[in-house]
Amino acid sequence: MKTIRRQLLLGLLGATLLCVLVAGYSLYRSLRHETNEVADLQLRQLAVALPDEFAPDTALPAAEDPEEEFVLQAWDDAGLPVPMSLSTGAQQLPRYPLNGFRTVTWNGQHWRLYGQTRHGRYVQVAQLMSVRDMLAAHMALRAGAPLLALAAVLSLLIVAVVGRALKPLDRLAQAVAGRSAETLTPLVADDMPPELRPVVLALNGLMRKFDEALTAQRTFVADAAHELRSPLTALKLQLQLVERAGSDEARAVAVAKLHERLDRSTHLVRQLLSLARHEAAPPQERLHQVNLGQMLEAAVADHSALADSRGIDLGVDAPAHVMVQADPDGLQVLLNNLVDNALRYTQQGGRVDLQSAYEQGRPLLRVSDNGPGVAAQHRARLFDRFFRPDGQQAWGCGLGLSIVRNIADNHRAEISLADTEAGRGLSVTVLFPPEAAPDAAPAGRTRETAPA
Structure with a gap:
């Protein structure tokens, strides 16, 4: 060129x-x-x-x-x-x-x-x-x-004249070339010609985004290292208990605890990988028309075993034909995390409802449960990495809702937390931007429960 x-x-x-x-x-x-x-x-x-x-x-x-x-x-x-x-x-x-x-x-x-x-x-x-x-x-x-x-x-x-007029461009190139990944301070735009100021401002915006990405990456690595340190230490201690067990019964109990620790560590690593994979927005070629109603029914089938083991009534409430332009894989991860959290924190014999509908022309996905819910003062921090409110009985790593927030942000969707209509439990609503899709075909007040 x-x-x-x-x-x-x-x-x-x-x-x-x-x-x-x-x-x-x-x-x-x-x-x-x-x-x-x-x-x-x-x-x-x-x-x-x-x-x-x-x-x-x-x-x-x-x-x-x-x-x-x-x-x-x-x-x-x-x-x-x-x-x-x-x-x-x-x-x-x-x-x-x-x-x-x-x-x-x-x-x-x-x-x-x-x-x-x-x-x-x-x-x-x-x-x-x-x-x-x-x-x-x-x-x-x-x-x-x-x-x-x-x-x-x-x-x-x-x-x-051309050589003199292009000297500011040469100076700008030298200023950018002389910077390292750690030197992301904004370039001075005041002494640049008016024609170059938009370029300098755009470069400053790009460096600011790069700095934010690096900061987020460093924070993610630091948090991941901190969170991995505890389960790895626990695994080491549990392995020592297995080695020191004096009887077969004590050894069996220690091995069971070791398996539980391994499951938690595996879950944490998977969540970390999922969080890293879904931090960036999906490319345009991965966006397709997704039927939310069919996705909810598939989620019920996938989580039916876990729901049955806890005696939880899991089903789709008033299924509807709702279409949304999204990344199917990312949307599946979002839904799985919401359903997994609802099943994990809902008591034995509880109820979890999945719903898809249109609200003022915007597609929505909602997961509601009748569990203990979350106090209002903690809801603002639920989407922070590794945050878990005090007093939680179920084990977890505090990354599920962070993954949900990243995927929703990448789809320009809004997330809201509220009490259920019964005043007990938690309702998580993901409201997508308006899409050119057929209107929802609402059904009667039906319920599709997980197969027994």
Whole structure:
């Protein structure tokens, strides 16, 4: 790709050369026109002067300049050549009876003729058009020499001005190239030309986002290392207890605890990987039309075993045909985390409802339970990484809702937490932006429960 400097120089120098060529050609055409007028006047003067001022056997002096070359001929009234015909050239042209000027072609050459009859004689004066063109070209070169010099000076000025004008761009490139990943302070835009300030502001915005991403990454790594330290230490201690067990019964209890610790550690690692994978927005090619109703029914089938083991009534409340433009994999992770949290924190014999619907033209997904719920003062922090309110009986790592928030943000969706209609438990609603989708086809108050 051509550089801006090269494009400017080629464009400006090319425009200068074109202007010089057009001006030179216009000058040549103008001088050629003037030369023809002057030469025609000379031909007429020669034709008028011949009968009165030239005597027989008079010879004209040899032409010193090309423009002085012409052919002068005369005929009497009988049409015979007059012996005193004079010419500065060796060629003789046939007689062209005319009264005035004419341009003719003879022997492959263009001639300018003037003919006139006076005092019983017909006088014809001719001159080559190439002589006139050569004279006009020489005059154009002499007159255009200052124009060429001016074009050369202008070219040097263009090169200097373009180089000076692009120096701020070079300084900006050096300022950006000299920075490291840790040096993300904003660039100074005040001393930049107005044309470069939008670029500097855009770079500053990009560096700010990069700084935020690096900060989030460092925080994530630090939090992950901190959270992994405790379960790994617990695993080490539990393994030592297995080794120290004095009986088969004690060893079996210790091994069961070890398996439980391993399950928690595995769950934590999976959640960390899921959080890292869904921090960035999905690419456009991964977005498809997703039927929320079908996704909820599939979630019921996937979590039916866990729901049955806890005696929880899990089902889809009033299924509807609700379409949303989303990443199917990301949306599946979001729904699985919401359902898993609801089942994990709902008491034995509780109830978890899944719902999809339209609210003011916007698709929504809702997961409600009748568990103990979350105190209002803790709800604002539920989406923070590794945050778990005090007094929780079920084990977890505090990453599920953080993953849900990231996926929702990537889909420009809103999340709200509220009490259920019964005043007990927690209702999590994910409200998506308006999409061009068919209206929901609401069904009656039905319920699809997990298969027994």
